[in-house]
Amino acid sequence: MESLGMYPTWYVPYIGSGWVMGITGTIHILASHTSIGASFLFALLETKAYRENKPWLLDYIRRYGVFLLVFSYIWGSVTGPGIWYSTTVASPRGISGLIHNFVWVWATEWVFFVTEVIGVYALVYTIGKVDPKTHLKLTWLFAVASLETLLLIIGILSFMMWPGGERWYRTGSVLDAFYNLNIFAQMTMRAAFMCVAAAIVGSIVVAGVQDRAQRSEIARFIAKMGFFGLVALVPLFYWYVQTLPPTAKIILAARLPAYTPQLLIGMLLLIGLYLAWLAWKPSWLPAPVASVMTVLLLLFGLWPEERARESLRKPYVAGQYIYGNQVISRDVPGKGIKAEVRAIQEYGLLALHPFVPADLKEITPRNRLEAGRMIAAIACANCHSLEKTGLLRPLPAKFGGTTDPRVVRAFLDGPLYTGAIPYMPDIPLSEKEREALAYFIAHASERPASLSAVEAKPTGSQ
Ligand code: HEC
Structure with a gap:
């Protein structure tokens, strides 16, 4: 894919x-x-x-x-x-x-x-x-x-x-x-x-x-x-x-x-x-x-x-095959639709997403925070606010307000990766993506809400 x-x-x-x-x-x-x-x-x-x-x-x-x-x-x-x-x-x-x-x-x-x-x-x-x-x-x-x-x-x-x-x-x-x-x-x-x-x-x-x-x-x-x-x-x-x-x-x-x-x-x-x-x-x-x-x-x-x-x-958002974050969860042969979760696991979400800026396709220590924010916006924001004071199941609060990326990582590596939670999508992110997302979420808990806003920054200039 x-x-x-x-x-x-x-x-x-x-x-x-x-x-x-x-x-x-x-x-x-x-x-x-x-x-x-x-x-x-x-x-x-x-x-x-x-x-x-x-x-x-x-x-x-x-x-x-x-x-x-x-x-x-x-x-x-x-x-x-x-x-x-x-x-x-x-x-x-x-x-x-x-x-x-x-x-x-x-x-x-x-x-x-x-x-x-x-x-x-x-x-x-x-x-x-x-x-x-x-x-x-x-x-x-x-x-x-x-x-x-x-x-x-x-x-x-x-x-x-x-x-x-x-x-x-x-x-x-x-x-x-x-x-x-x-x-x-x-x-x-x-x-x-x-x-x-x-x-x-x-x-x-x-x-x-x-x-x-x-x-x-x-x-x-x-x-x-x-x-x-x-x-x-x-x-x-x-x-x-x-x-x-x-x-x-x-x-x-x-x-x-x-x-x-x-x-x-x-x-x-x-x-x-x-x-x-x-x-x-x-x-x-x-x-x-x-x-x-x-x-x-x-x-x-x-x-x-x-x-x-x-x-x-x-x-899901529809028919139990489209997740809330828009990823296709299963094959639908009657419509020629293919599941995408395994491809994300194999190649990474950022690499496969057509609207991710070129300089975020590869995660580096320099773009890690920005990449984490992008992943959160794509994979989580349909169901979770990214700001700690957000109203829609705010992510920082869902992680208990922790500022330690390792705590977040444990969740991303565990239940979220394996799809063990019935009401959440199966989100098997790549190793580097989990690290970047954990870093971003821990950061969002620390700083005032403004950090989390995804204002499609010209990421290329960073
Ligand atoms: C399709 C919707 C959806 C998406 C996308 C989603 N979640 Fe959730 N998440 C939920 C629901 C529903 C709950 C249940 C808690 C609630 O309603 O407050 C939840 C709960 C959680 C919890 C608390 C643990 C628990 O079992 O209640 C964490 C942590 C969490 N989500 C992290 C994430 C992260 C990180 C992402 C993105 C990588 C994400 N979620 C994407 C729907 C979603």
Whole structure:
């Protein structure tokens, strides 16, 4: 092997590229999930309006629709390309792997997405202007198109977790990738969450309904939908856990922040109480309270959940064959992909990486620190901040803040070299590379954080 198919490394100090993706993704998920949940809420509520002859329900749908246009569609459209941008530079091979499997799935999803966006505009602006039956059909069309975008995207997201068996590695077929072990559990779990998100965000709009009786009726309707989602979430979560790869189960049991279960249970209880309150006394629910609840859902429900899902996928970024640091871990005959770990062991990471400056290909006592920094940026920074005060599992802290390169070396020579840790990639660096990396990490613990920043220095001039 002459070189690895690697791309330049995007390094984000302190928070790591992982958090950039995480923050963008979490906002996107709230916007997109609320919108899909709301599309069903609209369809059900409008069916009720039609059957029970309560046209005033349409007024709520219109107001919630306008709110969505501002809230979901603007934030969703800002963060959607943001996810593409950040994942493409943070994890180019992960994205490439997904595109090589799912390009037509994505294209199909886009068609539904366009239908969804046109649908929400048409729905909002034709209320009261076309006959009710036609409008009802439009609302259901919007709901179905929205749901379709979810189904297609979850096929891709769940493949990221793992295909769930050996078949796809042999066939490389898009259907084997799409209908993986995790897809239905993840799909239904997210659908349940969508009901919750639509109810909570919808309660912001309920607060603006002036007529008390009408407000109560709508509040009860959306609270019921929220409860339905909340109750369904619990068994669906257990099902979801059953469909995770063995490595994820180890992380779930041992490596998530200790407060994760309490936080998620606390959030479930809080949402349950809130929905009960919404159903019982909707007139006591001013819009600011409902808005605070939305923010809490984002910060204490979605963010830890999304972080956990990212952690559970470790050490891979997609399909259990691309490591988080972009190295290919195994052969995938169905796609003509070859494992790279042994080549790294044999020739060295710096020597094989096409974007390493020429004067770092060979490690010498003079360039040792710079070479160590480069190795850390390529091999570790996708999952670890390099600064001691970094937020993403900072490497100096993971080594207990040691300033002794020998302590670091022992880890690099031992578990990391042999691939003995289930949640970390197998990283068999060459002798000189381990020495340089150990030197750099020990140094990063010693000095203030600025040292670690990988500002693509003109290394040739050193
Ligand atoms: C694909 C992601 C990923 C990459 C790449 C990665 N690590 Fe880790 N590492 C983890 C995870 C996950 C943990 C678990 C600890 C946590 O979550 O805080 C961890 C933990 C550690 C620990 C603490 C020991 C332990 O078992 O908890 C050390 C030390 C460490 N990593 C060093 C490194 C070094 C050095 C590199 C680069 C050569 C590296 N890691 C690359 C994901 C990664």
